[in-house]
Amino acid sequence: MRAVVQRTQKASVIVAGNTIASIGKGLTILLGVGQEDTEADVSYLAEKIVNLRIFSDAEGKMNLSLFDVGGEM
Numbered sequence: 001m002r003a004v005v006q007r008t009q010k011a012s013v014i015v016a017g018n019t020i021a022s023i024g025k026g027l028t029i030l031l032g033v034g035q036e037d038t039e040a041d042v043s044y045l046a047e048k049i050v051n052l053r054i055f056s057d058a059e060g061k062m063n064l065s066l067f068d069v070g071g072e073m
Contacts, residue, residue, distance in 0.1 A: 001037045001045055004030040007054060026071030049073070 005027055012022035029049065033042075055064040055071070066073060 001034065001041050002032040003045060003049065005049060005052065005054075023072035025069065027066055027073040029073055 006029075008023070008026060008028045010022070010024050011026075011028045013020045027049065050066045050073075053063050053065050055062065055066070055069045057063040
């Protein structure tokens with residue numbers, strides 16, 4: 001299982017001109033899943049991603065997680 005994670009101000013998925021899903025501030029994740037991946041792998045990666053400290057705090061330091069900022073993914 002592999003994930004590419006990008007911070008975003010807003011993102012959406014559009015199919016044939018129709019918006020299927022959209023988010024505000026948060027993370028856009030491109031996820032690759034293989035047949036050998038398990039539910040334990042999914043849980044581990046999800047926990048890891050929501051706890052990445054990649055959002056700036058009040059002092060401009062990248063010290064807040066998606067959970068801390070109440071972001072979406």
